[in-house]
Amino acid sequence: MKTIEPSSSITTPETFPPPSIAVWQHSHVLDLDDFTQEEIELVFETADAMAEVLTREVKRVPTLRGKTVVTLFYEPSTRTRASFELAAKNLSADTVSLDASKSSIVKGESLIDSLRTIQALGADIIVMRHSQSGAPYLAIQYVNCSLINAGDGWHAHPSQALLDLYTIRRHLGTLANLKVTIIGDIMHSRVARSNIWGMTTMGAKIVLCAPPTLLPRGLDNFIANCQLPDVSIETEIEPALEDADAVMPLRLQIERQQSGLLPSLREYIQLYQLTMERLSLAKPHVLVMHPGPINEGIEISPEVAHGTQSVIEEQVTNGVAIRMALLYLIAGGKNK
């Protein structure tokens, strides 16, 4: 497994701060819109400790021994689900994975009834992915255990945004004043939305770049009404990439062209594909990221995907550390 080499710009403190109690107010992790900068930093520090565990030969600590983590996925997912399950197992929790399309516990049953069953089975933490935006907000009204949102519709994917922020921090130190460009189907992207909250809270500037049909019409007002001055919108890729510190192309689903939102994949590739040439507009240290899975040759060229600037695989490793951190911080906090 590739070990993570933190950049030397991260300082090892010579002084040892006294043990402190974490300022963590969440019984659930639904989105990053209600996370303070301190809470995000806490996730990072906890993830650092978890990353250390992942470098050991025995990647296991007994922290969540006796706890049951249930992953409930209504949408197919390999990497996110595996990431959460590994994170739970590394903390010695018991894991149960429910695939809603196959499991008779959930097939044909209302979401609320399924959650009640899962809670009655003894789940301490539910990790849920759902195709409907807002599903986790409904869920928490009906369960007492903790819930981590592994992605709801177009709305949020907090653990992904946290691992994106963490990856940037590991390479570039601080997020403050960095320019982060997200390119692609912003309208349907929960990764983009959660990153908007996370990046702006940490002081980064975000540029959202997409063809006009893939930008929500209300995006300007959303940015204005939520007072997010560090978010800007571009429909052309060149200005979006100029001097960027990190670039994140999003997966383009083929169905978008089929549903008429784009004239052709060819045009999308011509205008928005992240190529080596376009990448050279960014800062020399630019990080190339991707939430996965990659459509090589569509939103990103193979050279860039596998090039020296790419930290895509590292994001996956960081994802396990971040999810271990979230499970650790969530466990034990009883729902009020």
Added chain:
Amino acid sequence: MPPNLLISGGHILDPSQGIDRVADLLITKGKITWLGDKGTAPSQSDLTTIDATGLVVCPGFVDLHCHLREPGFEDKETIATGTKAAAKGGFTTVCCMPNTNPPLDTQTSTDYVKKTAEIEGTVQVLPIGCITKGRQGKELTEMSELAKVGVIGFSDDGDTVASSRIMSLAMDYSHALGLPIIDHCEDKELSDGGFMNDGWVSARLGLKGIPKAAEEIVVARDLALAQLTGVRLHVAHVSTEGSVELIRRAKEKGIAVTAEVTPHHLTLTEERIMDSQPKKHNQLAYDTNAKVNPPLRTKEDIAALIKGLKDGTIDAIATDHAPHTSVDKMCEFGLAAFGISGLETALACLMGLVHSRQLDLKTLISKLTFEPARVISTRYGELGTLKPGCRADVTLFDPNKEWVVDSHDFASKGKNTPFDGCHFKGRVIVTLVAGKIVYRADS
């Protein structure tokens, strides 16, 4: 025969006659007999007096648009429960939409509703017939037969007649019968798959939006067709500034159009979906009780709708009462049914506009009584008025009574309301239909 009634000492507000003063009202044999100064009523044998001091006494409200769900969806509502809810809300006449199962596109089903309402209904129920068979938008219903049964107009509500050709034929046909076409204006291609207004809240919540243009396009089309055919067009549940403007200009041009607006579109914005109310916590609510079609819009639209009420562009307030079971609503936002159960909160919610001085009481009552009545054919007599000789449909309400909405207390089977837990000021106290008390609030 209901007893003779003297409603005494109330503030009589009847915009149809321009009456707005404290007076007594006499009802005999189920009809309004006399109105005059307190204590000067002609003597009557066997008289019951209702003390209306401190209450507003007005014609029973006329709802041009509600869904009683029977036949076919009796788990959501029946004619019995829906009309009880109407009575609690001060409505004495309701016009029920034909999107039942089977739909009201034949004489048989429409007659069923009429007869059931006569037996089980607490208030007067007037049916609306479908424009097209099965509401499919392809073939006209037998409008003449439906007119004989007694429909007050035609609508495919829930759906729009997409084909302009079919719509213009429907208008021609209906015009000849002297009945209005009531259109639910929605361009389904544009709105398809949308769950709420297309704007900043939908962008924030990651929900597909329904653009305002989806309504305005069809409003414009219908107005053009109404001009062409001469039919009386009634625009259902207007929700946008743009629609109001189109209707205003159409009226200026002399096109025979009327329009209605719902209480929720006058008081709630799209933000209600995001924030529970009263605000319980900082988390997003994704409140399905605020999911309705047309969707809740913006405060600019509310301002335009209120202006439209005041300058006569919008003629009526109609509830679009749309009850649903809890199964239909207690689920993910995208999967939840559209609709608000609104009969029992209509007055209280609208009184908020009166108390905040955005609307005066006289205009409000006018839009709930004789103006909607004008849209209905006179076959059912003069509704929405306290003129002597008219049926005694009367509503008494306390404009200042404070109360908290609890959907568990609803007479309607539909507990789906975004106003649950809201503190309102204004409550119906007594409702009379044909001189008989059909609702009385417990003191």
Added chain:
Amino acid sequence: MPERTLMSPEDMQRALVRIAHEIVERNKGAKDIVLVGMQTRGVPLAKRLATTIQGLEEITVPVGSLDISLYRDDISSLHLKPVIHRTDIPTDVTNKQVILVDDVFYTGRSIRAAMDALMDLGRPQSIQLAVLVDRGHRELPIRADYAGKNIPTSRNEEIKVYVKEVDGEDKVTILSPNKGATDEND
């Protein structure tokens, strides 16, 4: 709430020097020793021991830090979580004599957790325990091999160790509340 000083900076220094001598004596030199300080104040104490041993044996003893937050037996019932500090042991512990260093030895649960952590990191040949203060009230059958000072306490008293590298001064104090106070967690 009177706070009384039990050990002055000089007392602390003498105790640490004595412990360093004892470690060298018992282990017959400093070969194969790894000092592991328990976060947080055990770490600077371990470093001081290493410095003293360096002076005695002219051997550089590796010093590591260990955070036991992930090994606690009460973690999931805590609503507020301790922040996890660094676990950084610069050498393989297998076949080494690992000497855990902590400031206060109380119920023994921290040391139990530390031993579990060390077992996950390798297979030490032995684990020894050096503490600056032993305040009694063991809840597990664990003993210290090296103790700076034995201070009998009652459960409602609190021992506070101040370490120059963390707190700006060196001293050990005891807090004896008159009314009932919370027991110090280990």
